[in-house]
Amino acid sequence: MDKERKLILKLGQKVTNRIGHKVTVDDPEYWGLASVLTDEMAGIALSMKVRKPMTAEQIAKKNKIDLRHTKEVLHEMCVIGVLEFNRENEDHHKQYVLPMFVPGSAEFMNMNREQTEKHPEVAKFFYDMSLLPLVKVAPMVPPGGAGVGMHVIPVEKAIPSAQESVSIEHISHWLDKYNGQYAVGDCSCRRSRRIMGEGCGHLEEDMCIGLGDMAEYLVETGKGRYIDRDEVMEILQRAEDNGLVHQITNIDGEDKIFAICNCCVCSCYGLRTSQLFNTPNLSRSAYIAKVDPENCVACGQCVEYCPAGAVKLGQKLCSKDGAVEYPRQELPDAVKWGPEKWNDSYRDDNQMNCYDTGTSPCKANCPAHIAVQGYIKMASEGRYLDALKLIKKENPFPAVCGSICNHRCEDACTRGTVDQAVSIDEIKKFIAMQELNSKTRYIPPMINQTGKPFTEKIAVIGAGPAGMSCAFYLAQKGYPVTVFEKNKKPGGMLEYGIPRFRLEKDVLAAEIDVLRAMGVRFECGVEIGKDITLDNLRADGYQAFYAAIGCQGGRYANVSGEDAKGVWTGVDFLHQVNQDESTKLDGRTVVIGGGNVAIDVARSAVRAGSFAVSLYCLEGRDIMPAAKEEQEEAMKEGVAIHNGWGPKEVLIEEGTVKGIILKKCISVFDEKGHFDPKYDENDLITVECENILMSIGQSIQWGGLMDGSAVEFGRGDGAVADPLTYQTNQPDVFVGGDVYTGPKFAIDAIAAGKEGAISIHRFVHEGQSLTIGRNRREFRELDKENLQIPKESYDKPPRQNVTYRAGIDPKSTFDDTRVPFTEEQLKAETSRCLGCGASVVDPNRCIGCGVCTTKCEFDAIHLNREIPDASHMARSEDKIKEVLPYAMKRQIRIIRNKRKETS
Template identity: 50%
Template structure:
């Protein structure tokens, strides 16, 4: 027996052998009467059914419970008569059993009656849903988790559609227009037929939390009970009573947050006593589909269908699908085979389903893209923004919706519209034909509305976790992104910034002719409007320590201080007067201290910061600005566009030279001697420059600005913390979760990755927020049920495009009435007519594909689509039956399945013999 098919016990736990309790377990499980406890035909002592009772029930309690029978409602007086014991004693024990969850209590004709039901849905949830049980007997959570895993393999393929113990009910808005729907498929029917409601913690998520395997979907206020079930839950302290209006609010909030609905399916067609709001990564019922591929046991009558013409592969449906039944694929024709249909064809319907076919790793193996790939723009964007989607929304004039879609991944779209390095455009399929779509210019246009305070929209909060305090150190793009996504969930956020201004290197490290500071301020104001507190002029590690912040109640820290220092050349003469750090040079300019440069300026370095420095030097009246870098022109790290802009402004570019020494006179720089660089990287592409020491030039200079990299200035921030560093002083942390060696410290941005681009930091900030959300809530795993967001692009070389809009790429005009200040950004923005033309140039590379077998028909995908591109269609016509009527239905289905399996084996054997 493998570990998958037996219960896992916490280390050191020992079950007690209680024979009467085992008999009670056998009775609830409908084992044959009279079997020896623990013997043949009985549950075993380490089976979850026994363990969940043994934890909190004595043999004396079990003796009373045995008088109830299964689904037989009895009064305390009847039990007392059967046992020959006082009625008050029996009533007290029965109530103890009911409070524990080993039986139910309700009223019939004015009298309390008690009865037992099924394990799931039934006693196991009831036992776990009692908070006192979890505190006293956490083993019951392990037992409930084990039940479906241990018994699940035996049920694979046995239940026809509609007859499982639990069943998915579509989100009602997804089937509103379907004339074929039945009333039992409408969730409102179940709500309207009841008058008593309560809400409790989710038992599945409670199990996961106790075991330290939570998926980040929290347990509170999730499961709704109705009617007599609600009366039982309220009476036994498992839940709080709510109104019908609150029921609908909970259902709506669940749908908005990517959850689906399931109901216990044992009360008969059109009847149920509860509504569960489930996620595919935590729900034990959904594990039936995801781990065992036993989808028929829980599916609704519906499956998702995609209208490929309308689909933009934005990814919202894919990322919110609870069972990973949707993947992004390719819409364009190709000269090579591509994945067209992802529907699972090998299924338990006509195949035997041994353990080798199970997927126990389903909580970490989620896939978003088919093997042949999808849109290159979404793939290559570090934040994986739904670019194709917001371009389509912009083409329809739905600018706010387009902005909302961008903000799902990037809370600084106006900033990125001006400074992003445009990896999406570099990968754009349209670039294979003529020029890439002007994606960044489109984003810039969409985000422009945020600059107007009257048009700004403060995002709605998804949750209220204000009781958790998070400190973010650094207000650059990573810190701001982390703050934004945590604020969406209602956390109490404080951002500490050692400078007097916010924005980090966005404000102090990028010149205004590329990024005006009012753009940064506008996007920060949105984050401030979400409730984030900013404290400037506070250096953590100097003015206040992490330990002091912990004492103030901060639960976690996100460290994103950037790489705010420069690097030295390490050559003779470097300390001479007239030698400047490029980072400090830009910082001074952005702080309003613009130097007046005279004569010849040499800028050493070949990256984007060096370009910014050179262009800034031109604006500071330097008579001549020359750049020298190790790299040849074709491998310069600076972007092509910025290199050309620098050259247009008069910057002279000198490739393949490295500084040998600084020549000085009276302590001031006079010239720089450069040596020829033969190669920059070794065979493993590691930085290892090789020079010709005999090939040198001497270049006169009045000032030299060194921009060869950035350093991280930690100060006392992490003193005493259990944090390790790499050789370049970046923090060593988990590459997926960003958790450092000290559990409550997470890192992101340049202080983790080294100098990169703003969009990289923004993407890291969101992932940091996800990790912190999981960390601050007990029992949540940082990785289980988490999307690793692995994307792959389609093969552009194989794409066949016969028909496309031939409009050339649109370019914004330079602002003619720009300020006389040469540091003003005079780059214009596309107008609305240009937006219509440019968005029409998008080829619409990607599309969503549906695995119709794995789709459970929950409808969550339809609520996330802004393009009316995905709908539910009724494929089955099945309804539930009462629990006591299930055995014959299941038996007939099992017989038919056996026939199918035998027939398929015969056909396969015949085909093999023919070959």
């Protein structure tokens, strides 16, 4: 064990913020300083008073050392971060200051990147010293923070002009005060978290703005660079775009701050003071957000960005028992407060989206949780481009999904309990028609925290919906992304597995063009594992891989004769037809399978010329997995659907199909709901045919893609990965879509692609956790059976139905004969939405940052100045006298409450 260094120990005791604590060598006050300070430096610091400026001459004289050497040591101490300096005197001479640990030397020491990476204990030192001094005092602090740490300052445009405000509540006031004296440096909190392996994906570079003397300090000690006001405003705007909170230092009273920080709750130690201890007084501004339910459409943008978890989704409609009462966070105003009241998991809990009572079923049931009510409202107002932008926050392919989605949102629609569900997909399809015109399509701008593109190369393998979704969101964040696709065209099953009568290929091509415009590069005709390997790509600088090759292989039924000529898998048949619509099927066709793919196969067989198409499936009509409307379309086109039959044997004549024997299925699932079909082997039928199309499942064709990797495979040969992050046992390989879940729908794959992009962003930056502070995207729907729905809210036109192009026999063409809504139909249909969800603010959690107001596009959430005392800024030296009166009043309230409880 190293020898105890008495000067370091003494200095740690001198500077600590912990009142009444005796510092030992086991405390961060000691080992944090001991790692970087010499005894000479400690001696010089001990000759100074905390937060009392001294010139180099005064320090040299007091320590009886050479002035030149003193200046050299003082400069080195400033570089280390244990000292700061200012020129707050008449002659503007440089004065050195021994700051507190936080905000002060512990933070400044973390600003020195090389030092913190060489001495990682410095990162933990800052973590501890921003926490330990507040353990006992946190519940006693009055609004405004009483000179403790940092203080939220609202987004300036969020401050209502109609309400009285004071100058110090405005960022512009502080920028004017320090006119031109600006510098920017890295975020110490995020650096500390990164070094500890607890980064949240919010990066540290160029986030903290130093003002006045702090600007000079940052530049002179190599911790920052000078910037002008335009760049200050650009940084602030970028912070708001990324949902970061503005905070100012709060230890020098109302006449001085030294920094404006742009903070995230998942890393910031300043915001931790209120969130961990559940004591918002330590951070909050004078403002509290409030929702106007009439304008709110539960789009969830305010919820997603609220740093304090104060806004969650609830319902707008009353229950049958009256208005829903939402829980409020308990505050320490009149109760004893200890660790049992803290929230150690605040970084994750603040990402919860929804109250237990639930919210709009459309958003809750959509796998991508698109803001359905939001884009319906925008469409009703003619704001089609805004609606398109809102959809693309969660789904890069609205036009594709408008054509093929299995619309779980619509199936869950509250309106369906009244008469018929809102035709959500047709509304989305109308909005997404903007994508077909290059002049009106929406190409998202790059939005990331740095304001410049990243250099880390990412490879996406597979250009299906999951892969392209991942590429979209990575490109939007500024990454160079290359998508490798073994087929000649991108799109995956969207291109090769879905017939054009359901998804016109110009619709798909238009949305893929958006990705190209965003900078995504497509390399088609390249099979990874055959033409090139993952190791080749690693050698070429690719730092992460998203494998989303889908389930592009078909499955056979494992019955006798299925290797005969005339037997196809449904997947192979669709691939052939989508490549060449002139493909012909002569004679009679039997399709085996009951899902949407089987329906597509059957309808394509009709168009390929088969004069009799029959579909046989195990399930009864009531439980067929194919969508009801798809079944109806097929029957209209002459497809005969037979339920309760499975294949037993393919009949062959001279190597060619001549028929199939089917056996009666008496049950499909076991008592636990698992697929386990049972048959009556004596109940058989024979169906004569010339073609059999097996559409009973899909398989993954890995090829050599994962050769030599640590990726494991599970059920159905799917990749094994973490269910939240999609990371495999090969750390740089992530998976998504059907290779992970098995065959599902495009919207499921799209949602997985976005999550993959989030994980990859975190992975390629050292020290970032894949899970901390991550939105779990968990929603629950409200109780539709317990709603009080006023008649006037549903006394609207009936549901608008899809129409078809006149004079065209759909069996004769692969064209999509469905006609999109007219604008009149759109207006009528959007008016049918009940608007059943809304955002709800817990005022006891709100810290008044105003970030929520910047995300709302419906003028539904505003700041109100309800706590004017929170704008009182005190000097650190006065914190005891600031805290004491409030603490005494609080103690009296606690005693009174106890008496009430016992009486």
